Amino acid sequence: MTQTTQLSCACGQVHLEVEKAPIVSTECHCKSCRAAGARLQALPSAPLFLESNGGTRFVLYRKNRVRFIEGTGLLKEFRLAPGAKSRRVVATCCNTPVFLEFQNGHWLSLYGCLWPEGTLPPLDLRTMTSDLPDDTVLSGDIPHGKRQTLLFFGKLLGAWFAMGFRSPKIAFINGEIRA
Numbered sequence: 001m002t003q004t005t006q007l008s009c010a011c012g013q014v015h016l017e018v019e020k021a022p023i024v025s026t027e028c029h030c031k032s033c034r035a036a037g038a039r040l041q042a043l044p045s046a047p048l049f050l051e052s053n054g055g056t057r058f059v060l061y062r063k064n065r066v067r068f069i070e071g072t073g074l075l076k077e078f079r080l081a082p083g084a085k086s087r088r089v090v091a092t093c094c095n096t097p098v099f100l101e102f103q104n105g106h107w108l109s110l111y112g113c114l115w116p117e118g119t120l121p122p123l124d125l126r127t128m129t130s131d132l133p134d135d136t137v138l139s140g141d142i143p144h145g146k147r148q149t150l151l152f153f154g155k156l157l158g159a160w161f162a163m164g165f166r167s168p169k170i171a172f173i174n175g176e177i178r179a
Contacts, residue, residue, distance in 0.1 A: 016066060023060040023062065023107055024060050026125055027053075027123055028056050030127070030131050033055075076090055076176055086100060089101065096111075106156075
């Protein structure tokens with residue numbers, strides 16, 4: 001029996017499911033995630049999703065283990081700058097961020113706010129802590145790196161190998177939002 005987890009946006013109009021275990025559960029502190037997070041969280045009715053330390057929780061899944069069940073017509077992309085190699089996809093019904101996708105990536109970084117309360121996979125590591133303000137204090141109970149760690153890249157490489165080095169395209173996102 002395959003383990004699946006049902007996820008949805010805050011209002012429940014966008015449904016997706018993930019299969020099996022994630023690649024990694026992380027908290028990103030890069031300037032881009034913090035800037036995008038602040039802009040997206042300021043949208044009308046958007047859920048609060050930034051951590052108290054300014055980080056963004058993501059759970060990374062191989063693209064072939066994520067299925068969008070309902071509401072794909074409500075998904076729009078947001079890019080920090082025209083031509084940016086990463087896009088954040090938002091459910092426009094309630095302005096819930098759904099995923100971050102890197103151009104040609106084989107995984108989706110799903111936003112932690114999609115998980116029902118109490119079900120978010122535990123945090124494995126923090127990344128890009130060198131981008132944090134100097135006075136930021138992080139707990140020492142979770143590994144963190146100034147950039148992406150070898151563990152982080154190792155997990156991504158292992159997932160890509162398991163996918164036969166394929167990078168499926170997500171082509172059903174039509175339109176963009178301004179934030």
